Amino acid sequence: MNLTDTDFELFDVPAAFAQDAAALDARWKALQREAHPDRFAGQGAAAQRVAMQWSARINEAYQRLRNPLKRAAYLCELKGAPIQAENNTAMPAHFLMQQMEWREALEEASTSQAIQALEDEVSSARKQALAACGRLLDETQDYPGAAQQVRALMFIERFRDDINARLDQLGQ
Amino acid sequence: MALLQISEPGQSPDPHQRRIAIGIDLGTTHSLVAAVRNGVAECLPDAQGRVVLPSVVRYLPSDGRQIGFDALAQLVQDPENTIMSVKRFMGRGLADIAHPERLPYRLVAGEGQSATGMLRIETIAGAKSPVEVSAEILATLRFRAEDSFNDDIFGAVITVPAYFDDAQRQATKDAAQLAGLNLLRLLNEPTAAAIAYGLDNGSEGLYAVFDLGGGTFDISILRLTQGVFEVVATGGDSALGGDDYDAALGDWVLQRTGATVLSPTDKAALRVASRACKEALSASNSVAFSAHFSGAELHLNVTSDDFDAATSHLTARAMTAVRKALRDAGLDREEVQGVVMVGGSTRMPQVQRAVEAFFGTAPLNNLNPDEVVALGAAIQAQQLAGNRTQDDILLLDVTPLSLGIETMGGLVERIVPRNQTIPIAMAQDFTTYKDGQTALALHVVQGERDLVADCRSLARFELRGIPPMAAGAARIRVTFTIDADGLLSVSAKEQGSGVEAHIDVKPSYGLSDDEIARMLQDSFATASQDIAARALVEARVDADRIILATRSALEADGDLLSAAEREAIDQAILALQQTAAGDDAAAIEASIKALATRTEAFAAQRMNRGIRQALAGKNLQDI
Numbered sequence: 093m094n095l096t097d098t099d100f101e102l103f104d105v106p107a108a109f110a111q112d113a114a115a116l117d118a119r120w121k122a123l124q125r126e127a128h129p130d131r132f133a134g135q136g137a138a139a140q141r142v143a144m145q146w147s148a149r150i151n152e153a154y155q156r157l158r159n160p161l162k163r164a165a166y167l168c169e170l171k172g173a174p175i176q177a178e179n180n181t182a183m184p185a186h187f188l189m190q191q192m193e194w195r196e197a198l199e200e201a202s203t204s205q206a207i208q209a210l211e212d213e214v215s216s217a218r219k220q221a222l223a224a225c226g227r228l229l230d231e232t233q234d235y236p237g238a239a240q241q242v243r244a245l246m247f248i249e250r251f252r253d254d255i256n257a258r259l260d261q262l263g264q
Numbered sequence: 265m266a267l268l269q270i271s272e273p274g275q276s277p278d279p280h281q282r283r284i285a286i287g288i289d290l291g292t293t294h295s296l297v298a299a300v301r302n303g304v305a306e307c308l309p310d311a312q313g314r315v316v317l318p319s320v321v322r323y324l325p326s327d328g329r330q331i332g333f334d335a336l337a338q339l340v341q342d343p344e345n346t347i348m349s350v351k352r353f354m355g356r357g358l359a360d361i362a363h364p365e366r367l368p369y370r371l372v373a374g375e376g377q378s379a380t381g382m383l384r385i386e387t388i389a390g391a392k393s394p395v396e397v398s399a400e401i402l403a404t405l406r407f408r409a410e411d412s413f414n415d416d417i418f419g420a421v422i423t424v425p426a427y428f429d430d431a432q433r434q435a436t437k438d439a440a441q442l443a444g445l446n447l448l449r450l451l452n453e454p455t456a457a458a459i460a461y462g463l464d465n466g467s468e469g470l471y472a473v474f475d476l477g478g479g480t481f482d483i484s485i486l487r488l489t490q491g492v493f494e495v496v497a498t499g500g501d502s503a504l505g506g507d508d509y510d511a512a513l514g515d516w517v518l519q520r521t522g523a524t525v526l527s528p529t530d531k532a533a534l535r536v537a538s539r540a541c542k543e544a545l546s547a548s549n550s551v552a553f554s555a556h557f558s559g560a561e562l563h564l565n566v567t568s569d570d571f572d573a574a575t576s577h578l579t580a581r582a583m584t585a586v587r588k589a590l591r592d593a594g595l596d597r598e599e600v601q602g603v604v605m606v607g608g609s610t611r612m613p614q615v616q617r618a619v620e621a622f623f624g625t626a627p628l629n630n631l632n633p634d635e636v637v638a639l640g641a642a643i644q645a646q647q648l649a650g651n652r653t654q655d656d657i658l659l660l661d662v663t664p665l666s667l668g669i670e671t672m673g674g675l676v677e678r679i680v681p682r683n684q685t686i687p688i689a690m691a692q693d694f695t696t697y698k699d700g701q702t703a704l705a706l707h708v709v710q711g712e713r714d715l716v717a718d719c720r721s722l723a724r725f726e727l728r729g730i731p732p733m734a735a736g737a738a739r740i741r742v743t744f745t746i747d748a749d750g751l752l753s754v755s756a757k758e759q760g761s762g763v764e765a766h767i768d769v770k771p772s773y774g775l776s777d778d779e780i781a782r783m784l785q786d787s788f789a790t791a792s793q794d795i796a797a798r799a800l801v802e803a804r805v806d807a808d809r810i811i812l813a814t815r816s817a818l819e820a821d822g823d824l825l826s827a828a829e830r831e832a833i834d835q836a837i838l839a840l841q842q843t844a845a846g847d848d849a850a851a852i853e854a855s856i857k858a859l860a861t862r863t864e865a866f867a868a869q870r871m872n873r874g875i876r877q878a879l880a881g882k883n884l885q886d887i
């Protein structure tokens with residue numbers, strides 16, 4: 093095992109979008125049982141340093157694997173279709189239209205119920221986009237197509253953050 | 265009872281068995297020390313049989329001090345020199361204190377770095393840093409533990425509110441050093457409570473820990489599975505606690521009666537009377553409030569409805585943090601199986617009612633809310649000291665606040681979002697904005713807001729020596745590393761040239777190494793000891809510890825090494841043994857470092873084996 097192994101290799105799971113969340117969680121905890129710095133307390137600086145590196149690496153891998161969007165982006169990257177979100181912002185017109193509609197709806201929403209309704213709609217759109225992304229990755233192996241889906245999902249995710257920020261302001 | 269072994273002076277019979285580890289709950293209102301004895305965690309009492317130590321330090325004119333109950337008794341008589349709730353000042357500057365006029369102290373700006381430094385409290389014995397005051401409390405507990413065991417303490421786990429930021433954690437770590445304690449870990453208070461609760465009740469599943477103390481509020485959501493305590497999300501308010509309920513009640517009384525308090529004595533009297541009234545209201549619906557001020561006597565009746573109304577905004581603040589933590593965890597309130605109540609302030613009936621109404625289930629109060637944090641810390645300390653315990657636990661805690669870097673226009677670029685499992689390392693690439701730019705100033709901030717001005721400034725440092733390039737051509741990778749104590753270090757590296765800079769965030773709000781050294785000299789806890797002699801003893805203890813650890817590693821996994829590698833390590837051990845027999849502390853430290861370097865590759869190979877075993881589904885313990 094190596095610190096530079098891929099997240100999938102480190103967790104010994106297939107390099108695919110479809111993952112069993114419970115299995116990932118169990119694997120994560122089993123790995124941390126071996127690597128966490130608490131396991132090496134009082135064993136000197138060398139052991140502590142190594143434990144810290146591995147434990148941080150395992151946490152990094154887990155937070156990428158457990159999150160479907162990050163997992164998809166990582167897979168695209170591994171398969172040679174990097175996301176490059178900063179340089180690649182061209183999105184289909186209908187997608188951009190929907191984004192604008194959502195943003196307007198958020199601005200107009202004044203009650204937490206209205207915002208919650210919008211959040212529900214966005215969540216279901218997110219679920220559909222993730223499922224489509226999964227098919228592109230695991231079934232058709234269309235990595236550039238999946239990368240495009242990931243970029244769309246990043247817009248959706250950012251919008252969800254804005255919704256949550258509004259809910260925060262309303263003290264919900 | 266175990267038979268006592270008599271050993272040679274200076275030799276302990278079995279270092280594995282003899283490591284005394286303690287857990288300390290350094291609280292706003294009171295502090296406790298606990299240890300595992302005969303397999304059971306228990307709080308250690310003082311000579312009078314009291315386990316609680318009021319977190320109060322009174323400074324006397326002749327360089328003496330009173331700590332705990334003795335100091336508390338003088339609170340009203342000598343308010344300016346009797347420091348209570350010092351935890352609220354840890355890692356804080358003057359501008360951070362919300363209502364300094366309510367306090368009887370003379371707060372002044374810290375020395376050194378302008379008004380951004382940690383504040384000082386002016387006393388009859390000079391200006392005191394909150395770190396020094398906290399160290400007095402820690403040292404008192406350390407002495408209590410040493411007396412209890414009639415032995416030296418190997419190390420301590422000290423608890424901090426989960427919502428403490430980097431400056432507050434660093435200040436607590438500094439206080440431990442000042443008190444002469446070997447800090448094994450800073451542990452989050454709700455996590456400590458969960459350990460004590462979970463092990464006691466054999467609980468599995470999702471739990472919330474609602475921890476309302478004297479000065480801080482934490483909410484943590486944890487998943488308990490087979491000895492793993494995984495914090496899913498944490499939130500809170502590091503300036504919300506029983507003190508605020510006291511102050512709100514005091515304000516209400518003043519408003520109702522038209523009285524005013526100006527002198528330090530009156531302010532202290534109002535604080536004491538408000539606290540007494542609040543505590544009485546936990547058992548009764550109506551209480552007579554009475555206080556003696558220099559001008560007048562104040563008497564009036566306070567009902568629990570009055571108290572609720574005067575403090576409902578505070579309870580609401582706590583519940584807002586609870587909602588936010590649940591949302592961060594991606595959980596509905598119904599999924600939480602139980603809510604463990606921690607901290608003396610959860611005794612207030614309105615707090616109990618608010619929690620029950622929100623979660624729809626009666627809160628769990630079956631552990632003493634004052635002791636549970638110290639008990640959990642003791643269990644963790646026992647394990648970190650390498651003592652065998654029957655409960656093999658693993659803590660996976662999170663960082664409570666987002667961390668980032670200032671970018672153009674005073675905006676924050678987040679590098680580590682809140683609620684990441686620690687330890688963690690995360691990086692982000694930045695670039696230069698001017699042609700030929702050779703240096704980059706980095707400003708590290710902590711907080712959830714988008715503007716730098718609204719976040720806490722942790723540190724500033726510079727990456728110099730970048731080769732001149734066109735604007736935007738440099739690739740500067742900034743890496744944030746948070747260790748298992750929740751403390752941050754930051755490094756920056758220009759990817760093309762390899763130019764690097766690194767800082768252990770020991771920030772604007774912390775104490776400098778020089779200040780710590782001077783305080784150590786002056787410190788009550790260490791004044792009677794010869795610093796050099798102590799350094800030698802500590803170096804020898806470290807040497808013994810590392811030799812022992814290395815030998816047991818060789819015993820377990822020595823087969824991973826080639827004969828030459830084995831030989832090199834054996835020689836480094838031998839060299840360390842030789843220097844440790846001498847009395848040059850610096851030489852011993854150097855030999856320890858040499859051994860550490862020599863074993864680095866071996867440590868990596870051992871880790872590799874451990875990871876493979878985990879993937880194969882077997883742990884060493886199962887074989």
